[in-house]
Amino acid sequence: MSSVLIIGGGAAGMMAAIAAGYNGNEVHLFEKNDRLGKKIFITGKGRCNITNASSIENHFSNIIYNEKFLYSAYNNFSSEDICNMIESTGIETKIERGNRVFPLSDKSSDVIWALDKIMKDIGVNVHLKSEITKIENSNNKVILIDKHNNKFAGDKCIVATGGMSYETTGSTGDGYKFAEKMGHTVSKTYPSLVPFNIKEEMCKQLQGLSLKNIKLTITDEKGKVYFKEQGEMLFTHFGISGPLVLSASCYICDKFKEHDFYAYIDLKPALDKETLDKRILKDFNENINKNFNNSLDKLLPKKMIEPIIELCNIDPYKKVNEITKEEREILVENIKNISLTISGTRGFNEAIITRGGISVKDINPKTMESKIVPNMYFVGEVLDLDAKTGGYNLQIAWSTGYLAGSSIY
Numbered sequence: 001m002s003s004v005l006i007i008g009g010g011a012a013g014m015m016a017a018i019a020a021g022y023n024g025n026e027v028h029l030f031e032k033n034d035r036l037g038k039k040i041f042i043t044g045k046g047r048c049n050i051t052n053a054s055s056i057e058n059h060f061s062n063i064i065y066n067e068k069f070l071y072s073a074y075n076n077f078s079s080e081d082i083c084n085m086i087e088s089t090g091i092e093t094k095i096e097r098g099n100r101v102f103p104l105s106d107k108s109s110d111v112i113w114a115l116d117k118i119m120k121d122i123g124v125n126v127h128l129k130s131e132i133t134k135i136e137n138s139n140n141k142v143i144l145i146d147k148h149n150n151k152f153a154g155d156k157c158i159v160a161t162g163g164m165s166y167e168t169t170g171s172t173g174d175g176y177k178f179a180e181k182m183g184h185t186v187s188k189t190y191p192s193l194v195p196f197n198i199k200e201e202m203c204k205q206l207q208g209l210s211l212k213n214i215k216l217t218i219t220d221e222k223g224k225v226y227f228k229e230q231g232e233m234l235f236t237h238f239g240i241s242g243p244l245v246l247s248a249s250c251y252i253c254d255k256f257k258e259h260d261f262y263a264y265i266d267l268k269p270a271l272d273k274e275t276l277d278k279r280i281l282k283d284f285n286e287n288i289n290k291n292f293n294n295s296l297d298k299l300l301p302k303k304m305i306e307p308i309i310e311l312c313n314i315d316p317y318k319k320v321n322e323i324t325k326e327e328r329e330i331l332v333e334n335i336k337n338i339s340l341t342i343s344g345t346r347g348f349n350e351a352i353i354t355r356g357g358i359s360v361k362d363i364n365p366k367t368m369e370s371k372i373v374p375n376m377y378f379v380g381e382v383l384d385l386d387a388k389t390g391g392y393n394l395q396i397a398w399s400t401g402y403l404a405g406s407s408i409y
Helices: 011-022 038-046 056-061 067-076 079-087 108-121 174-181 243-252 273-286 302-312 325-336 392-406
Strands: 003-007 026-030 063-065 093-096 100-103 125-127 132-138 141-146 151-154 156-159 190-192 196-198 210-220 225-235 239-241 261-266 338-345 353-355 376-378
Touching: 003 011, 003 141, 003 151, 003 174, 011 026, 011 108, 011 156, 011 392, 026 151, 038 108, 056 063, 056 067, 063 067, 067 392, 079 093, 079 100, 079 108, 079 392, 100 108, 132 174, 141 156, 156 174, 156 392, 190 243, 196 243, 210 243, 225 243, 239 243, 239 338, 243 261, 273 325, 302 325
Parallel strands: 003 026, 003 156, 026 125, 156 376
Antiparallel strands: 093 100, 132 141, 141 151, 190 353, 196 239, 196 338, 210 225, 210 261, 225 239, 261 338
């Protein structure tokens, strides 16, 4: 039996505490906030997208960096395992579109309650409002020092301090400082799963408009495609957001110094240009004596009509029966290809996750123990691992946390 000290009471930290507790260890979990799971509480818009109920292969295809590092972790603790664990406490789960798993109640607090219950049942010692500021190693012991200079000694230490995203939840990069001081490589961090700032004023006009079933393509200045998918997006006062945009950000959030990026929106991906033109002609024939600006109601969301007409540079008051074939082609082109200039991402406080972190080359993938400092383990978002939206990032936290805890006896 070992004495295990865990820094951070988020998803990875609580899971590490549970797994270490299952092995009969004496477990102490230190959380700087006044409650556990502060970031879990706000995930999935307060509903908590627990995981994705799909194969390990699908999880790996949605992990952007270092998926091979996670083979042992995922084989040791899968998406099915986290669902079974939560359901064992009486909290039911459900599967929604895209295999996203949520608590049946739609309350993230139920997930936190379930994990807290398991920790209490197995005797994990939770220390709230305990901000660890220093880690020392002495005589094969790990010593944690908090901001009041209190010292806690243990045999093993698991760092689960999260990244830099949503700073208000306590994610302030503490783990990176601890790791660097011990000689680990920490790569530069960037906000990821994050909205884009857009140069064009058009987004302000469209603020609040949500688009479904559109295609978003992201390219650089040379036309190289970094992302192309269909789904949902949202216009905001600063630019664009929504599930598609957040996923797209994973591919370019760390590349703005080297490239200029552009977003292209296809409002009607199911129709090719010829079919769309026929559809427009049909609408025009039904509105033959109306003004151009009153003929697009069936084709476009109301908020979208004026900006599209401006892009087309066609007189909005022109009669439909006077619209030329060339003008119709311009309309088709703009519906199929709205071009926006991405000026950068929003900051860490609007990012769901952090790109970058502790190099996985410094960590043993079979145990999550440091290859540089014995008895030190690193789990969750503090590592250089990140994935798209859909429950994949929380699964990284669950799996790495469980593997670390279960590796300690």
